[in-house]
Amino acid sequence: MSKQWIHGHQPFELAADGWSQIAPLGEFFHGPDVIQILDAEACLSMVARFDAEAESPNFAGLLVDFDHLSLDPSARSEAAGWITSLAFRAEPPESAGLYAAIRWTDEGQAAMTGGRYRFVSPVWLREDCVDLGADAQGRQRLRPVRLFNLAVTNNPNLQGLAPLSNAGKNEEVGMTKVIEWLQNRQWLQAGADEAQAVAAMADLPTPEQWRDIQAALANARTEVEAAKTELANARATQADRELAEFAGLVDKSWEFWKQQLLQNREQTLAVLRDLVALRAGAKPELPVVAPVVAPLHNRQAVRPAVAGQTESAAVRIRNRAQEISKAEGIPFSAAFRRAEAEIVV
DSSP: OOOOOOOSOOOOOOOTTSEEEEEESEEEESSSSEEEEEOHHHHHHHHHHHHHHHTSTTOOOEEEEETTGGGOTTSOOOEEEEEEEEEEEOOSGGGOEEEEEEEEOHHHHHHHHTTSOOEEEEEOOGGGEEEEEEOTTOOEEEEEOSOOEEEEESSOSSTTOOOSSOOSSOOOOOHHHHHHHHHHTTSSOTTOOHHHHHHHHHTSOOHHHHHHHHHHHHHHHHHHHHHHHHHHHHHHHHHHHHHGGGTTTSGGGHHHHHHHHHHOHHHHHHHHHHHHHHHHTOOOOOOOOOOOOOOOOOOTTSOOOOTTOOOOHHHHHHHHHHHHHHHHTOOHHHHHHHHHHHHHO
16 A cells, blocks of 8 residues: 545545555664564564464454553553454565554544544564674664564654555655654664755655666566576586487486586596496596505394305495495595406406
């Protein structure tokens, strides 16, 4: 729901679909030392937590009170309404944020449609926020992941929040709110005066420039995705071309070897060349290393040798390669070449 100024004396009206924005996207100060991070992840987390709690028996919804009076045990508090559903809306971008379906009480309905209240102020407990660490100025950055309750107010802390009802007359935005808006978006340092705010606004892009920036970003993202796709296709083509050199060896497991090439090209090519050499009866070149004496394991789990029973050369090469690889911590391909040389000799 976008913020609009309506000329003339029109009645205050709530959104026709019953949904109201309760938190816009952005970064907002909570005092001088805390920045609240309201992004898509925060909104989706709060929606998920609400939906989970709504499954509880006798769930009546989240309280909407007047001016946060429910947080003051000594104050009289009455419900203005109850939140019955939460949702994250990403479109349109200028009004993206957390939205709530609110069932208003009689007093809440009268307060909103009568114009006594126009905004809301969400509440989240510190223990329901994820600490994102400090920024460069040492301010704590917190991302809320659970909505505690909501209050109707005329002084919201989250600047940029759309009004729940449309005003019946023009309103002027004071410089205090402009300064807060600039500070919330980190375009202005804390403690800045009106002159500094005016200077900061002079550097802001015009609407046309914003549209150009957004279009340029969209084009850049498209180009990056196209480049990624082109690179992936080129690598796949190269893998197919290299595998063609080993036709007859990899025909039945082409996709397997192709994935191995894409993940570790040099090692896979070395293994394939060794397999070709083995087929041709040649001895692959082996690195010069010190001889390794395999340990003798006196365990009952080892099967005793049976007269007349022998293992195939392939099985013995494999088993010996596993022993060498484990004992020396070398890749299996190198251990395989060592084992093949030992057993063939």
